[in-house]
Amino acid sequence: MRTSRKRLQLLLLFVAGSLVVLGLAPQAHAASYALTIIPARTQESNTPGVVLALNVTGATVGTTYKFTWTVTDPSGAARSAANQTVAPSTSFVISAAYPSRFGTSINYVGNYTINVQQNNPNPIASVATGKFQVGLTDSLSYERTFSVSIKARGYNNNSPVTVNISHAGTSAPGYPTMVTADGTGSLATTWVIPANVSTGLWTVSLTGNPTKVIPDSQTITVYPTNATIATLLVGQQVLTRTQIQSFTFAANYLSGSTVQTGSAQINVTESDGTTSFLLSANYNSTLAAYHATYLVLPSDETGPWTATIGLSEFDDRYGNGGPLARVTNSFTVNPANATIAQLNIGQAVLIRGQTQTFSFTAKYNNGPSVQTGSARVRITETDGTTSFYTTATYNSTLGVFYTTYRIPSDGETGAWVATLDPGTFNDGYGNLGPSTSVVRAFTIASLSVSASIASQTYTPGQVIPIYARVTYPDGSLFTTGNVTAAISSSTVQIASVQLVYVPGQSQWVGTYTVASNDPSGVWLVTVQVSDSFANTGQETISAIVNVPPQTPPPVQQPLDLYYFILTAVLIGSGGSGLMLLRRINPTRGGFDEFFKLIGGELSPGTTLLILGDPGSGTSTLGQELIQHQLASGKPCGLLTYDAFPSEVTRAMRSFGWDPAESIKNGTFKILDCYSALAGAENAPIRDPVDFTEISIQVSTMIENATPAPITLVVDSITPVFNSAPLEGTADGVIELSVTRSGQSVIRTLTVKRLAGRRVSPGPAEFDIVAERGMLFRKLRIPLAIISPKRSTK
Secondary structure, eight states: OOOOHHHHHHHHHHTGGGOEEOOBOOOSSSOEEEEEEESSEEESSSSSOEEEEEEEESOOTTOEEEEEEEEEOTTSOEEEEEEEEEOSSSEEEEEEEETGGGTOOOOOOEEEEEEEEEEESSOEEEEEEEEEEEESBSOSEEETTOEEEEEEOOSOTTOEEEEEEEETTEEOTTOSEEEEOOTTSOEEEEEEOOTTSOOEEEEEEEEOSSOOSSOEEEEEEEEOOBEEEOOOEESOSEEETTSEEEEEEOEEETTSOBOOSSEEEEEEEOTTSSOEEEEEEEEETTTTEEEEEEEOOTTSOOEEEEEEEOTTOEEOSSSOEEOSSOEEEEEEEEOOBEEOOOOEESOSEEOTTOEEEEEEOOEETTSOBOOSOEEEEEEEOTTSSOEEEEEEEEETTTTEEEEEEEOOTTOOOEEEEEEEEEEEEEOSSSOEEOSSOEEEEEEEOOOEEEEEOOSSEEOTTOEEEEEEEEEOTTSOBOOSSEEEEEEEOSSOEEEEEEOEEETTTTEEEEEEEOOTTSOOEEEEEEEEEEOTTOOEEEEEEEEEEOOOOOOOOOOOOOHHHHHHHHHHHHHHTTHHHHHHHHHHSEEEEOTHHHHHHTTSSOOTTOOEEEEEOTTSSHHHHHHHHHHHHHHTTOOEEEEESSSOHHHHHHHHHHTTOOOHHHHHHTSEEEEEOHHHHTTOTTOSSSOTTOHHHHHHHHHHHHHHOSSSOOEEEEEOOTTTOOSHHHHTTSSEEEEEEEEEETTEEEEEEEEEEETTOOOOOSOEEEEEETTTEEEEEEESSOOGGGSOOOOOO
């Protein structure tokens, strides 16, 4: 077959980079010969084969040149092919393709030798020689992550062939493996070199049927590869201090495969050009990229920053390095703004001489807390012009910026305003805030006075207890200062009482004893408070006082004398005598009269409901029942919902009953339910309507009572229950009433019912007398005709 010169020249130009030019055989004539083998190395495959090209120079134009090509394979078998051409010029190229022109196949690895013999115009046994190499792989050396192409032939059609790739006797992952030859006995496979395999010599070998005289085996060399980083990305081109900058990049091996292991050092340089630090970027599977972050500190430099990955700063953990060129990017850091959401104050209302506290938390614009620097707080009085300043600094114990200001004694009362003006906060590094004013108002007020007097009608000899609870606006107790009570009627100033502070009661206490010459009516009691800072406060309350006209005490007469007088009067005086007897017949009996009304002493387990309006004497009746039981050696308990325990014991002492000894020895216990209702701090009962808590306390009273049973009195149930539904469940109901007309007060007691008892059906009149308690009205002579007629009109 003839091949045109032009075509061969083009072929030579195309493969010029991989030619092997062999020396000429010695010639005894003018022509010269050069053998070129394309390629010099090929795989064990018939395709694409090897082109053997002979370049002849110094030829005789028009002469026919004939050549015989002989190729000897590694097994020693030789195959020949012949061709010829007419020299078109003094130089030409003639070629032969192996193995297609030689009627054979490339079935062995190793060296194939070539000899070219000229047969015409004059025979020359060898005008040129050469050789080419056949291997299993497409190259003799590779970098990690590249693909190794493996080809072989000469096996039985469609037969299995074992492929093994090993290093120092250890097979590569996944090897040996089985590959099936195709219908021509050929096979092709690929090994992608892992990034982490050992470097050095690796052996590629194939075994199958038939067994080859020249084994299919060769070595290749594996080298480390390099990683390339095209771009280093930053999360924000412009950011502020305290924000987080992110750095990301993708890395690829030279083979183009993605790197997903190892790390790179990123050198970040601040705007001064000298301050720098290293960040380690690791692979983030979520981002599918290498990632690192840096929180810009409040004290870091502002201005342009640079981030750089230097040469060989990347390592995939297996010794594959990179990058081969520096990668850099830049960004700008600006000062941060500090935000202050709210200015907190210690007290919304306070008085002169007290100290106001100011606190706040500051955050940078992206959220981190500020813990350095200071801010100036401007405090403006009610007039809107008088201002004071105080500086808040960070208090690590409180975790806030904190300062205080004591209200001066000449400070105005009313609304004050505290302000953090824009830009008055500085964290010490030039980060400023707030951007807008932060304002908080508070009030300079007076002292709060809550005065009280027991609700009853006071008579001569009785003590009017005056209580005053004085507090600061924050609710704390006022314990030092001047507290007085001015007592007056509508016509006259009666007295001025100095109150003293009683720590056990957490209140100020004073008393006034009603004199027989004091005026009757409604008295006004004005409690006035002041302190050294000119803080004041007052409250006015009232008391009802009844001072009856002074009359000589009645002369007690024997009963038989009364019958005598009665007879004499009836005989000698007619109707006028009857009127006199009506006036002298009444007398008063003690508390035993009460038990006559209810048919005897109370039985254990009896539930008695005592009803009455304020001032009717319900509390006094309950206290006298307690006194009666205590005097009889029976333990008692009192659940007070209507007064402090101290007021209860004081009231009992005013009637001549001192419960102190009974309280001391434990036979009389008072459960204070009133303090919580009155809003007292540290009340013994947290919730007086929490009957779980109450029942626990009462159960303890009952269990500890000696001797049993115990008499329990609840005074009063009004703050807790409506009495109506209780009437049906009580064993007995007693109703007290009070009627007032001018200076006249009439109190009556009616026993409405008491289970299992015959009780007095009508109302019994009684008085409440100092040092004596309840005195029931009765007749010396139990005759209706001489009973006095009472009027409340």
